[in-house]
Every structure is written in structure tokens, then in C-alpha cells.
Amino acid sequence: MRERLKSNLSNNIITHLFAPSIEIEQYRSFESMMEVNKAHLVMLISEGIIKLEVGKEIMDSLEEIGEAGPEQLEIDPNLEDLYFNIEAVLINKVGKEIGGQLHTGRSRNDLYATVLRLNSRKSVLEICHLLIELRYTLLTLAEKYKNAVMTAYTHMQPAEPITLGHYLSAILYALDRDFSRFIAAFHRTNYSPLGAGATASTTFPINRKQTARLLGFINPMGNSLDGIASRDYLLEIVSAMNIFANNMSRLSQDLYIWSTDEFGLVEVDDSVAASSSIMPQKKNPITLEHIKAKSGHVLGGLVSMTSIMKNTPYGHSRDLAGESHKGFWEAVSEIKAAAVLMNETLDTVSFKEEQMIKRAKNNFSTVTELANVLVREGGISFREAHQIVGQLVSEMIEANTPVTKVTSEAIGKISYQLLGKELVITEVSINKALDPAENAKAKNAEGGPAPNTVELQLEAMRNKLHKDRKWLEEQYKVIEERKEDLSNFIK
Known part of the structure; x- marks a missing residue:
């Protein structure tokens, strides 16, 4: 395998490159490499590139090597990689004239x-x-x-x-x-x-x-x-x-x-x-x-x-x-x-x-909906409503007043200061807007957090999950069927 090269491998090359690589590939790649070897051999036999009796002898030896497993390989790092180590075992079993034919029509x-x-x-x-x-x-x-x-x-x-x-x-x-x-x-x-x-x-x-x-x-x-x-x-x-x-x-x-x-x-x-x-x-x-x-x-x-x-x-x-x-x-x-x-x-x-x-009740996260209420019931623009609620929140935080204490009077006072007119919003509307559960429930636009819209999202995700699981099962099934086909060819 080193016919073109006149000197032996450097010990540093073996120690730092080939030995560590083979050690990893021996267990990660052994099974895959044996599958590739067998599939390639079946093809060589099917196409008449190597004789049937030669192919059977190689296949029997490959089966023995595969059944023994990667741990039974006697690794020689001077052989450069996992494939050459497997090939060395094969040739040791059947000779170079026969074992050497496995690599026909391919490269490492x-x-x-x-x-x-x-x-x-x-x-x-x-x-x-x-x-x-x-x-x-x-x-x-x-x-x-x-x-x-x-x-x-x-x-x-x-x-x-x-x-x-x-x-x-x-x-x-x-x-x-x-x-x-x-x-x-x-x-x-x-x-x-x-x-x-x-x-x-x-x-x-x-x-x-x-x-x-x-x-x-x-x-x-x-x-x-x-x-x-x-x-x-x-x-x-x-x-x-x-x-x-x-x-x-x-x-x-x-x-x-x-x-x-x-x-x-x-x-x-x-x-x-x-x-x-x-x-x-x-x-x-x-x-x-x-x-x-x-x-x-x-x-x-x-x-x-x-x-x-x-x-x-x-x-x-x-x-x-x-x-x-x-x-x-x-x-x-x-x-x-x-x-x-x-x-x-x-x-x-x-x-x-x-x-x-x-936390949702007391951290002012509900006041966006309060602004929406001002738009719907007060007949003002959202930008005006945003201004009113923003000042309301600022005043309440300064006074250390909880959001649950928002009143119709406070809203009317600020709206008069900012817009020159006093908005009249009912306490029922205010309390509903500031209730986090009602607030979330009301957000039932497609993709929103309302429980009924969330259920639609989860139904979509449930269906997609079932579809993806089926896809995964199909991939495993195809791979296993092909392995069975390869095994049947071998028999």
C-alpha cells in the first residue's frame, strides 16, 4: 500500500493522525463500512465483475468479521485507516488474490x-x-x-x-x-x-x-x-x-x-x-x-x-x-x-x-387592553388612548397605587387635561380590561393567546407531530427493508 513511498511512516504521523482516527472510526464506522463492503460486493457479483464463487468466499469472510464485531479487530495503525485494517483481516482469511478483489471499482x-x-x-x-x-x-x-x-x-x-x-x-x-x-x-x-x-x-x-x-x-x-x-x-x-x-x-x-x-x-x-x-x-x-x-x-x-x-x-x-x-x-x-x-x-x-x-394582575400588563377600551367606548384614536393610559400609569406608579385601583374618574380627569373632553368609561369595562384572565381570553384573533385559539394551534401542532412521526417511521422502515434486501442477496 506504500509502493510509491520509500520510507516507513513517521511515528508522529501514526501517533497524532492515524492511530487516533482509527480508534474513533473503529466503533463509529465499523457497521456502516461492513454494509458498504457487502453492498459493493453484491453489485460486483451481480454485474459479473467478479466470479460468483469468489464473491461467496469474500462474503462468508465479511460475515465472520462482522459477527466478531469491531472489538475483535487487531488494529495496526501503520495500515493508515479502518478500511485497510478490515481488508487485512479479510486477506488473512482468504488470501490477497481473492480478498483483494473486493476493492475493484472503488476507492477509499x-x-x-x-x-x-x-x-x-x-x-x-x-x-x-x-x-x-x-x-x-x-x-x-x-x-x-x-x-x-x-x-x-x-x-x-x-x-x-x-x-x-x-x-x-x-x-x-x-x-x-x-x-x-x-x-x-x-x-x-x-x-x-x-x-x-x-x-x-x-x-x-x-x-x-x-x-x-x-x-x-x-x-x-x-x-x-x-x-x-x-x-x-x-x-x-x-x-x-x-x-x-x-x-x-x-x-x-x-x-x-x-x-x-x-x-x-x-x-x-x-x-x-x-x-x-x-x-x-x-x-x-x-x-x-x-x-x-x-x-x-x-x-x-x-x-x-x-x-x-x-x-x-x-x-x-x-x-x-x-x-x-x-x-x-x-x-x-x-x-x-x-x-x-x-x-x-x-x-x-x-x-x-x-x-x-x-403578577399579571399587578404589573400593569393589562393596560394595553384598557387603551383598546378607550378607543372602542370613547370614540378616540388609539394614539390618544395610548397617551391617556400612559399618563395614568405614570401617575399611579408615582403614587404607589396598584393597577387594580384605576377608576373612571381618573380616566376622565386625564382625558380632559389632554384632549379637552372627559371620557366616561364604565367601571365594568375597566375591570374587565384589567382582569388578566379576561384580557387573555379576549385575544382570540388567529394565533392569539385565548384558550380556544391556543387549542387550534395545539391541534395543528398535534397533527404535524403525527405526520412527522410517521415520516420518521417510514425512513427507518426503508432502511431496514434495504438491509433485509442486502441480507437476502447474501443468502
């Missing part, structure tokens, strides 16, 4: 490009599974709390009354978009580079459609150079992971703030909290902290991969094929952990409904 370049797509495809489906679980947990919470009134915040200041169900529905819509991004990334990942060769395909009469089908891909990639050079699909996957992680981080940040003593709206379960070594009163929501931090690791993976790929030629190179996707696997690990932590935290979290509505 298209082999590893195919293995990487199989591995990353598997990771996308695993993330999709976790994302579906998280969305079901959120859906259950949203349905439970669709009538629980709370304050919505803008600029971290009290804005308007909504329901907790409405807030959680908003997160569901964000995660729905996340899932659609993973579907798109999966689709573009699920094409086979096998048969692209080193870069220029091969002169052997291979059947790329057959190997693509046996490996569960949609089709072969349309250009052999693109087959070995493309890694943009990894950037697309990790970009989707980054956005998903960002959405989870923002949810975590809200829960984190709401769990403080100052807000007192949320309490995480003891099972996902930590204590202090010195302060006995502490209950620390550590999962939320880790989820936020893991978002940074995913972003780091995206930045790392992009930085490496941008200076590689559009062909095969070690920085592209060996280095560029290291950040990808860390990102996969971190996003999976974050999704699991987020799901368990939400599955056990407690929301303090009495405290939520108490």
Missing part, C-alpha cells in the same frame, strides 16, 4: 464518503426521534396549561397577559420548523457517493443504482467529483442542529429566569437539580445551565467545520475528509444530550399558576 475516497453519509444519516434520524419526544412533552404541557394566565415579556419587562399554553405553543412552532430543517437536511444527505471512485468514477461496468438502493439511499449522486468532494450536507445538518440548540437555549433562559426567587414562577424537579456544598437552602436548576452551554458547543462545531472547509479545493483532501467533520460529531453528541436534558426537565417541571396570575 468514495468508500469513506459513503460511510460518512450513512453515519450522519443515522445521526439525523436519532436527533429527529429526540425532537419528536421533546415536542410531545411540550404539547402535553401546553394542553395542561392552556388556561393558565401569565405575563408575556418584551425587553424583559411586563408586556401583556397571555397563557402559559400560548407560550409553550410558540416553542412548539419553533421546534416544528427545526424538524422541517432536519427533514430537508436528511433528504440532501441521503444520496450515495459509492462508485465515484477516487474522483473520476471507474472504467468497470458498475451499477451505482443497485448499491445506492441496497444502502437505503434515494439515488446515486449525479457527479463523481461532487460525490467525493461534497461535505456541504454536513454544514446543513449542523446548521439545523445549531438553530435547534439555539431554540432550546432560549427556552432554557426563560425557565432559568422564571425559576429565580424574584420571579418564582417555575420550579424544576429535585431529580434535575443540584445542591450547594456550603449553602443548604440552594436548589440549582443545573440542566438549564448545561442546555444553554451546549448550544455554544454546537455553534463551535459549525464554526470549526466551516472554517476548515472554506479553504479546501473542490476535490479530495485530508483536511476535508479527515478533519472537517470532527466538530460535527461533538455537535451531534451535545445536541442529543441537550434534547434529553430538556425533555426530562420539562417532563418534571412545576409552574406556579397562582403566582403567575398574581
Whole structure:
């Protein structure tokens, strides 16, 4: 394998490049590589490129190697990579004349490009599974709390009354978009580079459609150079992971703030909290902290991969094929952990409904609706109503008067000062506007926080979840059916 080269590998090359790479790939890629080997062999036999009896002997040995598993491989880092180590075991079993025929019509370049797509495809489906679980947990919470009134915040200041169900529905819509991004990334990942060769395909009469089908891909990639050079699909996957992680981080940040003593709206379960070594009163929501931090690791993976790929030629190179996707696997690990932590935290979290509505009653978040009442019942413009209510709030805060003490007289006085006419608004209308529950209930425009509109949102999310779960099941089904097809070919 080093016929062109006159000296042995440097120990530093072995220690810092080949040995660490093989150690990782031995367990991450063994199963995928054996599938590629078998699919390629079946194709070589089907197309008459190698003789049936030779193919059967190779297949029997591949089966033995596969059943023994990656832990039984005696790794020699001088052989450079996992494939050559597997090939060495094969040749040791059947000889070079027979075992050496497996690599007919392909290169390590298209082999590893195919293995990487199989591995990353598997990771996308695993993330999709976790994302579906998280969305079901959120859906259950949203349905439970669709009538629980709370304050919505803008600029971290009290804005308007909504329901907790409405807030959680908003997160569901964000995660729905996340899932659609993973579907798109999966689709573009699920094409086979096998048969692209080193870069220029091969002169052997291979059947790329057959190997693509046996490996569960949609089709072969349309250009052999693109087959070995493309890694943009990894950037697309990790970009989707980054956005998903960002959405989870923002949810975590809200829960984190709401769990403080100052807000007192949320309490995480003891099972996902930590204590202090010195302060006995502490209950620390550590999962939320880790989820936020893991978002940074995913972003780091995206930045790392992009930085490496941008200076590689559009062909095969070690920085592209060996280095560029290291950040990808860390990102996969971190996003999976974050999704699991987020799901368990939400599955056990407690929301303090009495405290939520108490805050909504007293933090002036209801006065936007009071301005709306002035428009409807006072016959003035919204800008005039905004001016009246703004001055009213300012005076009440200065006098330390709670919002529940707003009177018709106070509104009439300020309207006379500002507009030259005294508005007469009934106490019933004022009290209804300032009731946070009535306030939220009245906001029944499409997408709003009223319980009936939230129920429509959740129904849409429920239907989409069922559809997405069916899509995921179908992808697994196709892959398993193709594995069965490959197994039947072998038999």
C-alpha cells in the first residue's frame, strides 16, 4: 500500500493522525463500512465483475468479521485507516488474490464518503426521534396549561397577559420548523457517493443504482467529483442542529429566569437539580445551565467545520475528509444530550399558576387592553388612548397605587387635561380590561393567546407531530427493508 513511498511512516504521523482516527472510526464506522463492503460486493457479483464463487468466499469472510464485531479487530495503525485494517483481516482469511478483489471499482475516497453519509444519516434520524419526544412533552404541557394566565415579556419587562399554553405553543412552532430543517437536511444527505471512485468514477461496468438502493439511499449522486468532494450536507445538518440548540437555549433562559426567587414562577424537579456544598437552602436548576452551554458547543462545531472547509479545493483532501467533520460529531453528541436534558426537565417541571396570575394582575400588563377600551367606548384614536393610559400609569406608579385601583374618574380627569373632553368609561369595562384572565381570553384573533385559539394551534401542532412521526417511521422502515434486501442477496 506504500509502493510509491520509500520510507516507513513517521511515528508522529501514526501517533497524532492515524492511530487516533482509527480508534474513533473503529466503533463509529465499523457497521456502516461492513454494509458498504457487502453492498459493493453484491453489485460486483451481480454485474459479473467478479466470479460468483469468489464473491461467496469474500462474503462468508465479511460475515465472520462482522459477527466478531469491531472489538475483535487487531488494529495496526501503520495500515493508515479502518478500511485497510478490515481488508487485512479479510486477506488473512482468504488470501490477497481473492480478498483483494473486493476493492475493484472503488476507492477509499468514495468508500469513506459513503460511510460518512450513512453515519450522519443515522445521526439525523436519532436527533429527529429526540425532537419528536421533546415536542410531545411540550404539547402535553401546553394542553395542561392552556388556561393558565401569565405575563408575556418584551425587553424583559411586563408586556401583556397571555397563557402559559400560548407560550409553550410558540416553542412548539419553533421546534416544528427545526424538524422541517432536519427533514430537508436528511433528504440532501441521503444520496450515495459509492462508485465515484477516487474522483473520476471507474472504467468497470458498475451499477451505482443497485448499491445506492441496497444502502437505503434515494439515488446515486449525479457527479463523481461532487460525490467525493461534497461535505456541504454536513454544514446543513449542523446548521439545523445549531438553530435547534439555539431554540432550546432560549427556552432554557426563560425557565432559568422564571425559576429565580424574584420571579418564582417555575420550579424544576429535585431529580434535575443540584445542591450547594456550603449553602443548604440552594436548589440549582443545573440542566438549564448545561442546555444553554451546549448550544455554544454546537455553534463551535459549525464554526470549526466551516472554517476548515472554506479553504479546501473542490476535490479530495485530508483536511476535508479527515478533519472537517470532527466538530460535527461533538455537535451531534451535545445536541442529543441537550434534547434529553430538556425533555426530562420539562417532563418534571412545576409552574406556579397562582403566582403567575398574581403578577399579571399587578404589573400593569393589562393596560394595553384598557387603551383598546378607550378607543372602542370613547370614540378616540388609539394614539390618544395610548397617551391617556400612559399618563395614568405614570401617575399611579408615582403614587404607589396598584393597577387594580384605576377608576373612571381618573380616566376622565386625564382625558380632559389632554384632549379637552372627559371620557366616561364604565367601571365594568375597566375591570374587565384589567382582569388578566379576561384580557387573555379576549385575544382570540388567529394565533392569539385565548384558550380556544391556543387549542387550534395545539391541534395543528398535534397533527404535524403525527405526520412527522410517521415520516420518521417510514425512513427507518426503508432502511431496514434495504438491509433485509442486502441480507437476502447474501443468502
